[in-house]
Structure formats: structure tokens, C-alpha cells
Amino acid sequence: MEVKEERHIDYDRSEFSDDELLSVYKAIKKPRVIEEKMLVLLRQGKISKWFSGWGQEAISVGTTLAMEEEEYILPMHRNLGVFTTRGIPLNRLFSQFQGKMSGFTKGRDRSFHFGASEYNIVGMISHLGPQLGIADGIALACKLNKESKATLVFSGDGGASEGDFHEALNVASVWQLPVIFAVENNQWGLSTPSNEQFRCRQFIDKGIGYGMDAFQVDGNNILEVLSSVRKIAQSLRENPRPFLLELMTFRMRGHEEASGTKYYPEGIQDQWEKKDPVRNFELFLLEQGILTEAMIDQVTESVKNEIQEGLDLAFAEEKIVPDTTVELTDVYAPTGDYTVLPATENKSEKRFVDAISDGLRQAMERHDNLVIMGQDVAEYGGVFKITEGFVDQFGKDRVRNTPLCESAIVGTGLGLSIKKMKAVVEMQFADFVTCGFNQIVNNLAKMHWRWGQNADVVVRMPTGAGVAAGPFHSQSNEAWFAHTPGLKIVYPAFPEEAKGLLASAIEDPNPVMFFEHKFLYRSLKEEVHDDYFTVEIGKAKVRKTGNQISVITYGMGVHWALEMAEKHPDIDMEIVDLRTLLPLDTETVYASVRKTGRVIVVHEDCLTGGLGGEISALINENCFDALDAPVVRVASLDTPVPFAADLEQNFLPKNRFEEKLLKLVEY
Structure with a gap:
């Protein structure tokens, strides 16, 4: 006698047609089948790391289906379903995982640490909390531009311990920003259980403290997630304000595969496996007559074929050949020419x-x-x-x-x-x-x-x-x-x-x-x-020309140097005001050094680790043959800045500057 598999999640399908339910199924099935393949590839050594969202797919897929395509989502490393539901080509995802050029970061970052503007996704960094503030900014822009859009950002229950969580929710509440703060409460931060992360009973209890609405849903119930987020997002579009959404779930696998799950209490995974979001939804659709076992096989096979096609493209792609020029050039966004001269001489x-x-x-x-x-x-x-x-x-x-x-x-x-x-x-x-x-x-x-x-x-x-x-x-x-x-x-x-x-x-x-x-x-x-004008960033300025000694400085140091030039007119010093410290105008610095042969670098910052050390090293490496004396640094004491005026003046390098300048001239 065949034993009927029991379903452990109750679904309310009243808002969903048969066609939409089938579409939702295909969306939640896709990341699960990808997960299965990734775990195989990880064991084969074909990918280096994997953060599994197994058992949490209903959250990623349900929230993404609920948001409009033009609305931004800021996912984390267990939200594969966000990326697949937004329709990112699998070959690009797989190239990203392998560090290939067709990925989103040119091999410079891993897994889901990327954004894709064309899909309105902004990925995380490893520090977990900062994306929450970014969501505030996106929502603020929408509000200022009267776009009637919501923004959704994820945090884990562990990451919500970060100060960024408090700051972002507080700002969103004060400014009434249309952000859904989605807390995936999977009850573990790596190996640390929730009772060692926070003492409140549930995250929605925090809502009243921030003056925002809060709601808790079964994060394994995809229809509950989808329906709830649809209603919340629509409400935020009409009446901008933040919302705290707690999604209850469980992390079936380790924080990442290498960390394992040995710290879990005996039997807890078995309990949560009964609430598997994918299998329970399959069982429900089978009961409803919307899905058959044959259709499940067809959907699975279709996704597997799509995965294999994507993998074939990604594996066939050549490894990135490092190009140092490209690596350095991409550090900054292109600036273009934004030179503006004053319209008048006023x-x-x-x-x-x-x-x-x-x-x-x-x-x-x-x-x-x-x-x-x-x-x-x-x-x-x-x-x-x-x-x-x-x-x-x-x-x-x-x-x-x-x-x-x-x-x-x-x-x-x-x-x-x-x-x-x-x-x-x-x-x-x-x-x-x-x-x-x-x-x-x-x-x-x-x-x-x-x-x-x-x-x-x-x-x-x-x-x-x-x-x-x-x-x-x-x-x-x-x-x-x-x-x-x-x-x-x-x-x-x-x-x-x-x-x-x-x-x-x-x-x-x-x-x-x-x-x-x-x-x-x-x-x-x-x-x-009086008019608007620009001064080019990255260009130093020679404040005073001279042939005997170069003073390389910036900020207050420029004024100390000019005072010293007035006090010692017999010293033919050249004063270079850096104006920009990064990027550094080494061309102007080197030209001055080669002209004078003597250099003193002055700055207000402390000596150890200050810019003077870097500038001195650059001069030694590039102008050594032009030097007639060692490069000298003058800086503040290696102490915190004191309060009392006499102590502060002793801390600052102004008086020591004169002493070292005279000594260098006589070298």
C-alpha cells in the first residue's frame, strides 16, 4: 500500500489563478535545482565556495515576484532566488561564481557580491549591514522624484545585530522612506543561535521602537510571502514609509558548505525538512490538480537543461588574463571633462x-x-x-x-x-x-x-x-x-x-x-x-618657486611653509602645495625635487603612517640620483591631539619644521 506524503504547510490560494500558481512553482523550483547542481560542482572542485539558501527559497522568490521589476532589491548571499527570479542569465551567474569575465565583477569578487543595474539589484558586501543604508538612499531618491516605488532590502537575524541595522531603520522611519526591511530569521548566525544574538522574542517587537509597522510571516510559505509583500509594497507606494518584515525560516545547510552543521541540536534539521518550501508547494499543487508528477519531471528537466547550457558557456569561457592597466583604470569611474571657467572676472x-x-x-x-x-x-x-x-x-x-x-x-x-x-x-x-x-x-x-x-x-x-x-x-x-x-x-x-x-x-x-x-x-x-568654476583634482600647485630646497606640503603646512619663507628670505625654497592627496601629482613633486636636490615633507598629521612617509619613499625610488641630502619629514607628535593650547602647539610640527629646515640647508 502506497503511503501518501504528508504536507506540513497550509496555503491560501484565494488570490492566485492556476496559471500564476504554476508560474510561482517554476520560479521556486529553479533555485533549488541550481542548488543541487552547485553542491555537486563544489564537491568536484569546480566552484570554490557556496552559501546555500536551501530551505529558504520561498523568501527570495516570493519577495521578488511581489516587487515590481523597476523596484530595487538588495539581496544577500542566501538569496539565489532573487537573481533567478529577476531573470539574470544563468551563464552570467555561473561565470560570476567561477571568476570569469562574463560575470558581473570581472573576476574581482565572488558569489552574490555584485550589483546589476539592468536588473535593479544591488548585492551585498561581506560586512552584512551596510546594504541597509544603501536601500535608504534608493528609497529617498524614489521619494524625492515622486516615483511611487518601494525598495526591499534583506538582513539575516545575525546581521541585524550590526549597528547598521539600527541606523538604517531609524533613518528610514524619521524620513518616512518606502523601504521593506526583510529579516530572514533562520535562527542561526553561522554557529551562533538566536538566543546568543538577541533577547527580544521576535524581530517585529522592534517595530514599535522605530515607529514603523512590522509583520511576521511564515518564510517557508511562498504564497504567504508573495501575498504579504505585494500588499505591503503597494501600501508603501501609496503612502511612503518603512516596514519591518520578519520571515521565519531555517538554514538547512551550513553558513557556507565548509562550516558544516555539527553545532545544530539533534533532530532540528529533520523537523524543518518537513517544512521544505519547495516540496510542500509541490504537494499542494498536486492536491489542487494544477501539477502532476510528470509535470514536475518536465519542469525539473527543463531547468537542468538550462543549467547545463549556462554551465557549458561558463566553463568554455577562457580564464581572465590579468591586465594591470585595466585593473588600475577601473578603480575610478571615468570623469570626463567637467572644466568650468569663471564666466566673468568678478x-x-x-x-x-x-x-x-x-x-x-x-x-x-x-x-x-x-x-x-x-x-x-x-x-x-x-x-x-x-x-x-x-x-x-x-x-x-x-x-x-x-x-x-x-x-x-x-x-x-x-x-x-x-x-x-x-x-x-x-x-x-x-x-x-x-x-x-x-x-x-x-x-x-x-x-x-x-x-x-x-x-x-x-x-x-x-x-x-x-x-x-x-x-x-x-x-x-x-x-x-x-x-x-x-x-x-x-x-x-x-x-x-x-x-x-x-x-x-x-x-x-x-x-x-x-x-x-x-x-x-x-x-x-x-x-x-564670484562665479561658479572648477579647479582640477589631481594637480598640485607651486606656491613659490625656488632652487635650493623643496617643501612638499598641503593644508596648514602650506601656510607654515610660506611663513618660513618670509622669515628666512635667504633660503631659496620652492613650496609645492599638493592640494590633492589621492591621486597624487607625482609629476610636479618630482620636477621640483630634481630642480632643488633637497626635500622636506611637512604635514600636520602624526609622523608614523602619515603621507610624508609615502611621499618620501616615492621620491627616493624615483629621484634618488637628483638628491643631495636625505629626504626629511616633519609632522605632529605620535600622540593624540592634546587640548591645552601649549600642549597643542608642542604637538604640532611648526616649530620643529624650522629646526629641520635649517639643518637640511646645511647638510
């Missing part, structure tokens, strides 16, 4: 702070897709009053006060960029950038190199000491970012160039860290063009 005296404000205001007038974000930047005008009056001119949609959440706001800027907008993010003080560090160095900086997405974000960084602000408001931290390929670092020393370089930074489609020395804000002024 100038007026402007302080450093006024020049930056003027440049930012004119950029807002020029680019109606530019959004400024930061703490207290709206009505208050920012702590340094850079954006004072901007709300009256541009409105609160484009000049946005943010909660204290640097990571989410940098991520939001990146999300705006994905939607073809521009963002200027103000760090209230450069020191606070640590709270957004991951977004900058791992998302902004690597995005174009990884999958060709530009990151049109400028991060303004009020920096530097000399104002008795102590160790957390005075740091020079430009060297942290100079080590990161993909960023551009601009550090003007004069008002005219501060205005022009800021305009260029905003025009540039790449992420730019724009350093503004706080001491110069109101202590330095000069004649500045």
Missing part, C-alpha cells in the same frame, strides 16, 4: 568658510539632483554655518538634517548615486568619520572597481588642530583614506581653490573625501571668483 574677498559655502551653494543651483545631508545642516546651517540659509533657498528635501548615524548616511549617499543623484555628506567633525568608516572604505571606494557602479558622493571633513578642541575634534585623519584605492582625497589650503576644488569634487562621479581645515575657516581670506 571677484570679492571671501574667507575660507565663505568660499566653501559659496561653492556648495552654486553646486546646488547647478545640480538639481544634489542632496546635502549631515547633522544640523538644515535650519541651523551646520556647526560652522557652511549651509546657513540653504534651507530657505533649496528646501528641506535637498538640505537634510540627519540623526547621529554616519554609516547610514554615507550609505544613503551611495543609494542616491545608484539612482543617478549626487550627495554631499557633512561630517560634523572629521573625527566622527570613524562611525562611517566601513561604508567609505568598503562600499564607496570599491563599488566601481567591483561592478562598475559609480559612487557620486562627497564627504566633507572639517579637520585639523590649532583651535584647542582636544583629541576628538582635532585629528588629521587623511592618511586613513589615502591607503584605500577608489577614493579621491582633496585638501585645499586657500579659499579660491577650496571653492573650485569643491565644485570639481561634486562634478566628479567618484567618491571624494574633501578636507577643510577648521583653523583656516575664519582666519584666512582672499579674493575669490
Whole structure:
């Protein structure tokens, strides 16, 4: 006697026709059959790693079917069904898994660590949380452009422990952004169970704390997932606001295959296997007479054939031949020529702070897709009053006060960029950038190199000491970012160039860290063009010509050097103001060194790990035959920045600069 297989999930098909149910079945079956093949290929050594979504397919497929094709989805590494349901060709997916050129990252990243703009997908990075802030930015762009679109972003229950989760949900709630935050609660973070991740009973309990609606669904029930997300998304399109969706499921296999599942309690996988989302849905459709065993075989065979065709193409594709020029070129998005000369010769005296404000205001007038974000930047005008009056001119949609959440706001800027907008993010003080560090160095900086997405974000960084602000408001931290390929670092020393370089930074489609020395804000002024204009990024400027010694510097160091030149007119020094630290204008530096034969590199940052070490090494490697003396570095002490004025002056290199300069002249 044949024993009938028991179904363990109840389905409500009242909203679905027979044809749609069959279509849904084909969609959920596809990632499962791919999973089966990938596990075989992994054992054969034909792919290097696999993060299995076995048992969670209903979530990926159901949510994707519920969203409109034009709406963005930000999946994670267990969401194969998002990619297949969006119709990405399997040969490209398989090439991605194998590091082939037909993949999405030219072999530079693995598995689902990529985005595909043509499919409105933005993939994850390994840090799990940052994609949540990006979803905020995409949703903000939709809201500002009145597109009536929702955005869906995934987090796991483990990843939801990250601070990015709190920041992104809080921002979305404060700004009423149409984002569905989908938490795949599979109850394990690698080997760590939920009771060691959080103490709340369920994630939807967090909804009230964020002031947002929250709903829990059976993540293994594809019809419940699909129906729920359809209703939620439509509601968000009509009435923009965030939504917290908890999808209950279980991770049947290891975090990734190599980690295994030995840490699972005995019998738990057997319990959840009964709720397998694919097999239960098959049983339901068989009961409904919509599916037959023969049709199951046909669908399975059709998917297997599609998989094999894709694999044949991917396997046949040649391995990527490394091209160093291409690797280096792809670090930055192409900039084009955005040179703008002043329309007139009209100038007026402007302080450093006024020049930056003027440049930012004119950029807002020029680019109606530019959004400024930061703490207290709206009505208050920012702590340094850079954006004072901007709300009256541009409105609160484009000049946005943010909660204290640097990571989410940098991520939001990146999300705006994905939607073809521009963002200027103000760090209230450069020191606070640590709270957004991951977004900058791992998302902004690597995005174009990884999958060709530009990151049109400028991060303004009020920096530097000399104002008795102590160790957390005075740091020079430009060297942290100079080590990161993909960023551009601009550090003007004069008002005219501060205005022009800021305009260029905003025009540039790449992420730019724009350093503004706080001491110069109101202590330095000069004649500045009134019209909008740009100054080229990546070009140093010789502030004073000379033949005896080269001073290579930037920021406050330029002014110390100019003071030293006045104090010692007998020293024929040449002063090179770098202006841009990344990319570095080595051509101008080398030309000066070859002319003078003596070099002193001056910067306000601490000595160890500062830019002076890199510049000195470059000079030694490329200009050694022109040197008449060792390259000398002058920098601040290797201590935090002290508060008391006398201690701060002792920390700064200005006095040591004179001593070392005179010694080098006599060498």
C-alpha cells in the first residue's frame, strides 16, 4: 500500500489563478535545482565556495515576484532566488561564481557580491549591514522624484545585530522612506543561535521602537510571502514609509558548505525538512490538480537543461588574463571633462568658510539632483554655518538634517548615486568619520572597481588642530583614506581653490573625501571668483618657486611653509602645495625635487603612517640620483591631539619644521 506524503504547510490560494500558481512553482523550483547542481560542482572542485539558501527559497522568490521589476532589491548571499527570479542569465551567474569575465565583477569578487543595474539589484558586501543604508538612499531618491516605488532590502537575524541595522531603520522611519526591511530569521548566525544574538522574542517587537509597522510571516510559505509583500509594497507606494518584515525560516545547510552543521541540536534539521518550501508547494499543487508528477519531471528537466547550457558557456569561457592597466583604470569611474571657467572676472574677498559655502551653494543651483545631508545642516546651517540659509533657498528635501548615524548616511549617499543623484555628506567633525568608516572604505571606494557602479558622493571633513578642541575634534585623519584605492582625497589650503576644488569634487562621479581645515575657516581670506568654476583634482600647485630646497606640503603646512619663507628670505625654497592627496601629482613633486636636490615633507598629521612617509619613499625610488641630502619629514607628535593650547602647539610640527629646515640647508 502506497503511503501518501504528508504536507506540513497550509496555503491560501484565494488570490492566485492556476496559471500564476504554476508560474510561482517554476520560479521556486529553479533555485533549488541550481542548488543541487552547485553542491555537486563544489564537491568536484569546480566552484570554490557556496552559501546555500536551501530551505529558504520561498523568501527570495516570493519577495521578488511581489516587487515590481523597476523596484530595487538588495539581496544577500542566501538569496539565489532573487537573481533567478529577476531573470539574470544563468551563464552570467555561473561565470560570476567561477571568476570569469562574463560575470558581473570581472573576476574581482565572488558569489552574490555584485550589483546589476539592468536588473535593479544591488548585492551585498561581506560586512552584512551596510546594504541597509544603501536601500535608504534608493528609497529617498524614489521619494524625492515622486516615483511611487518601494525598495526591499534583506538582513539575516545575525546581521541585524550590526549597528547598521539600527541606523538604517531609524533613518528610514524619521524620513518616512518606502523601504521593506526583510529579516530572514533562520535562527542561526553561522554557529551562533538566536538566543546568543538577541533577547527580544521576535524581530517585529522592534517595530514599535522605530515607529514603523512590522509583520511576521511564515518564510517557508511562498504564497504567504508573495501575498504579504505585494500588499505591503503597494501600501508603501501609496503612502511612503518603512516596514519591518520578519520571515521565519531555517538554514538547512551550513553558513557556507565548509562550516558544516555539527553545532545544530539533534533532530532540528529533520523537523524543518518537513517544512521544505519547495516540496510542500509541490504537494499542494498536486492536491489542487494544477501539477502532476510528470509535470514536475518536465519542469525539473527543463531547468537542468538550462543549467547545463549556462554551465557549458561558463566553463568554455577562457580564464581572465590579468591586465594591470585595466585593473588600475577601473578603480575610478571615468570623469570626463567637467572644466568650468569663471564666466566673468568678478571677484570679492571671501574667507575660507565663505568660499566653501559659496561653492556648495552654486553646486546646488547647478545640480538639481544634489542632496546635502549631515547633522544640523538644515535650519541651523551646520556647526560652522557652511549651509546657513540653504534651507530657505533649496528646501528641506535637498538640505537634510540627519540623526547621529554616519554609516547610514554615507550609505544613503551611495543609494542616491545608484539612482543617478549626487550627495554631499557633512561630517560634523572629521573625527566622527570613524562611525562611517566601513561604508567609505568598503562600499564607496570599491563599488566601481567591483561592478562598475559609480559612487557620486562627497564627504566633507572639517579637520585639523590649532583651535584647542582636544583629541576628538582635532585629528588629521587623511592618511586613513589615502591607503584605500577608489577614493579621491582633496585638501585645499586657500579659499579660491577650496571653492573650485569643491565644485570639481561634486562634478566628479567618484567618491571624494574633501578636507577643510577648521583653523583656516575664519582666519584666512582672499579674493575669490564670484562665479561658479572648477579647479582640477589631481594637480598640485607651486606656491613659490625656488632652487635650493623643496617643501612638499598641503593644508596648514602650506601656510607654515610660506611663513618660513618670509622669515628666512635667504633660503631659496620652492613650496609645492599638493592640494590633492589621492591621486597624487607625482609629476610636479618630482620636477621640483630634481630642480632643488633637497626635500622636506611637512604635514600636520602624526609622523608614523602619515603621507610624508609615502611621499618620501616615492621620491627616493624615483629621484634618488637628483638628491643631495636625505629626504626629511616633519609632522605632529605620535600622540593624540592634546587640548591645552601649549600642549597643542608642542604637538604640532611648526616649530620643529624650522629646526629641520635649517639643518637640511646645511647638510
